[in-house]
Amino acid sequence: MLAARKQGNIGSIFANSFKGELPPQYIHLKKEISPKDPSLIQNAWQRLESAFEKEAPHIKALGPKVIPQVNYQDILNGEFPSNMKDEIRKRGCVVVRGVVPADVAKGYKQQVLDYIAAHPGQIPGFPEHDQQVWELYWSKAQVEARSHPHFVQTTTALNKLWHAQEDSMVDLETNLTYCDRLRIRKPNDESFVLREHLDGGSTERWEDSCYRKCYTDILAGQWEKHDAFDATYRLDAKMQLHDAPGGCEMFRTFQGWLALSSANSGCGSIRLCPLVKETTAAIIMRPLLQDILQTSSMGGAYPGTQIDIDPVLLPQVTDICVSVPDIYPGDAVFWHCDLVHAVDPKCKQSTDSSVFYIPATPLCNINTSYIQRQRETFRLGLTPPDFPGNNAEKDFDDRAKPEDLSKLGKLGMGFERIEPKHKLTKGAQAAIDKYNHVLNLD
Template identity: 50%
Template sequence: MIRSTNKAKGNISSVFAHLGASKPEIDPRFLELKKQIAPKNPTILRKAFDRLLNTMEKEALEIRQRGSAVIPEVTMEEIQSNGGRLPDKIISEVKKRGTIVIRNIVDRHLAAEYKSSIQEYIHRHPGIAGFPEDNPQKVWEVYWSQAQIQARSHPNFTATTVALNNIWHGDSKAPINLNNNLVYCDRLRIRQPGDGKFNLAGHIDGGSLERWEDPEYRRCYTKILQGKWEEYDPYDVTHRIEANMDLYDAPGGCSMFRIFQGWLAISKIQTGGGTLRVCPLVKEPTAYFMMKPLLEENMSTSEFMGAWPGRCQDITTEDHPHIVDNMVSVPDVDCGDGVFWHCDTVHAVEPYQNMTTDSSVLYIPSTPMCPRSSKYLKRQRITFEQGMTPPDFPANDCEKEFHDRATPSILTKEQKLGMGFIPFPEETNGIMTEGQLEAIREHNRIISE
């Protein structure tokens, strides 16, 4: 197999400047881009930004008062009893906060078995790449263990992703099917007690400069760039379907549309145990980091405040204090619980792991069916067959010769659907929108070519 990209070997630090990745030079052309996309009248964004600061200061009062409790929670049982949808009372909170904890997605004993199985897999194969490079023990470059395959397609996890997808909306003709979720194969974390190296500071995934540079991606934020951030809808999927989030073939860029990023806990994880931290707002932080580089006082430089080609967007105290100051840790979770956050949510990882046991998760996002994701799925399918690293990640190919890795021959029908080995049914009973049906038909065409 010949790779379709030229990604180098590496680990999770390869895409984070604050973990040691280089900061590529910002081309002077980005200064011209700023002039093109900023309103001609600089007072428009200045007034909009001032309104935003006032709103964020008000929101900060509740965030500081409630802490982790500000993040909504729901159980898998509540979703199931509500016809596979999030309860209405939860939806409004999730839309505001951008983050949710979902309890009991997978049986606690089964989730613990996933971890044990993966630990045995890693133990059988010394030399697997990971972070930190000199002593991998935290974020492993492992993608094809049988436990990961099982977790990604667990019926409850699939139902969870569909429930999350359906918080979003879009044009009925847009080629996306929120009811069909595809499987994006990502890494895992087993963070040992006392660790302070996996200090993942505030950032946003899904590209960085791409949000301003790619015309379709930029259209997602039209209202913000017009100074009308109050009218911005973070859950409109229409222009995200074809947004190019990886113009620079980043070693951690995402070619699929991760509508919600997420992880499944395979250990207990308490606050202080190296867990996830988020800014529990979506609209306001997005408006903040999108507008601030375009304010009049920042227009003399090509810099976009923490955005570099091929890197994640860094959110720092220096450039984004109103965001960083309002970050909170997610609530404590148990084995089998999941945490999910909007694709534009500012997030980080607690700097220290102070529990006496490991803090472990499987990274598994929510990725609805759309042509861009279907195209990636086809590329991912080939790497799975060969045991190579998935296309979005550093090309370590650690599992290529592992005889105990998962292979297509062990997949169930549901797993084959999610991973692009068999087509989805093309239902034409009038229930689906034009866009939903088009997404299925295009998906089936792409994976069959």
């Protein structure tokens, strides 16, 4: 059965935000997951504060330059250059230059503008009175961009920064397609503002026993051992225990967007906190610190929304947030699923700041099951399962249809059988078999 979410727009997730006192179950949860010896967390926190003190001046001195940058041409055989991999892992983010040629990216934007103009008053967006984040998923330009060979090559390289065990059911060499919306942010806009936050669920990171396993070392007071690129427990993590509107049900190794316009640094673009292990450790340990341990506070995380990073509770994290460098059409920005990010308060440039949101989503069981539902929405022109059920494009003759998909598009969208072209782990083979079976591609 198709999921039917309520109508809405990208603002729905904020409207849902409950910011009162959390129920006592969270006091019990914190007791259950804290180490027996409270000094383990307190000592770990002190070491973490020292790490931030050491790293922060460097990040502030470099500003946007601290974010790793790679030219698309340097991604060879689905791999980032070996001298960049550790830096991308440390920062948890990367700008990839020229993923598609600039004229192709600009062409995508024009196609979308034409698509919007062809259906006046029929497409919801945010904010409602001056739409900029459009509830659009199936324009031909979006569908084409998601399976552009260079984009697929890039997302595969991002997935391969991760690792899993031999029997983990994931194929990091195959990227599936997650269909998200787009933004055409107008000059001087101040409505689409997001302060520092984390997506991919909220209190689920502590509540769900599998999701929590991703942070075992942090919760044991050994944050230095935390491996943000181990996919093992991400594969069964429940990121949506509270049905957050707009929350993503797919496992994204990295969130990301493809730029359709220029976006000057700090002028209406994205900001990132480029230290993934340390910021994750801070967020996960924060509710367990003595000052709030006996309360139900989860350190700024609330069920059913994203995690807002409270600058009072986590100043170390918000303090290191930097703007991405100047971005040009065809560039893409990617950030790890646990990386704190924010949107500049104002679009301070004379031209629009426009992107297609497209993450990296490897082949694994939860992603296969989403693709199965997403494929059906694509066939019918409905809104994809994760998003507000506006179904605005249902009757648009000029939307993309399955027959418009390229070979790569068919593979990522569940329309074509996946034949492995490389030596697989046992788990990867099982994940592919399951994909082919669930999607009736046997």
